[in-house]
Amino acid sequence: MVINPNSSDCVTEAIDREVEPFRRYGDFTIDVCGTPGAPPGVSYQTDADVIGPMVQATMAREKASAYIIACFSDPGLLGAREKFDDAIVIGCGENAIFQAMTDGDQFGIISLSIFSTRRQRRKVRMMGVAGRYVGSRGIDSNAVEATSPELLDRMVRAGRELVDLGADIVVTGCASMSHFREPLEDRLSIPVIDPVGSAVSAAIGRCILKRRHGRASAS
Incomplete structure (x- = not known):
């Protein structure tokens, strides 16, 4: 379920x-x-x-x-x-972060907003894996808007910022972002994890x- x-x-x-x-x-x-x-x-x-x-x-x-x-x-x-x-x-969320550390060295998360970023920072600290986390970058959106393919350019910009920070694997930080995984991998040239x-x-x-x-x- x-x-x-x-x-x-x-x-x-x-x-x-x-x-x-x-x-x-x-x-x-x-x-x-x-x-x-x-x-x-x-x-x-x-x-x-x-x-x-x-x-x-x-x-x-x-x-x-x-x-x-x-x-x-x-x-x-x-x-x-x-x-x-x-x-x-x-x-x-927890599962995707664990997979990111299995498949890569340093991970970053594409978040919906600054509020999502704050929750993700807390989650990473609570999981005790902050040393492998380069940060989160938001796209100024919400879960409903993230179902639209029109946000791809924002997702790519956020992903590239994470790569510049040292991420060799990126996690999409919302279940609504699942459909972006393949185009993001194509544009970023690194693995992207869909949490769902x-x-x-x-x-x-x-x-x-x-x-x-x-x-x-x-x-």
Whole structure:
């Protein structure tokens, strides 16, 4: 279950399009849902604070082997892991940062705004990986606007600033930015991580491992 923590239908639809290729592999059903009643985007920390319990309520209602919180701020992630400890719970922001450190030496994040940048700095510090982080650069946008391909030039400018700071891998810092991954890689000539795709890949892999471990224990 891929949960869009905001209430924007266009963002939920964009996430659903991005996960479609993963439905061709294996026998896993991948569902995507939004969060009616939530703010239209996570613009401020207060939005993330409000959305966290709503994400956990969705998880309680929608039973799944794995849950992906499809927002870079990962609202409700830590509490959800405590509450649903029998399921795989992945925050796409946390997971993307870990992948960036696996695939590259120094990473940068393209953020939506200055407020997103501040949350990302805090996340990086809390994860203890600030030594590998060159910074975040915003594009002065929001989650709904980021579904538009018209923002590509802004994304490229932000990515080039990160490369100039020493990044050899870039993370797109919003689930709405998934569709920019390929054109950004072409224009920046370095790897670009889409947090949603990365999280879905991780969830599938962990489900396979869990299934294999379950069979081994049963035997």
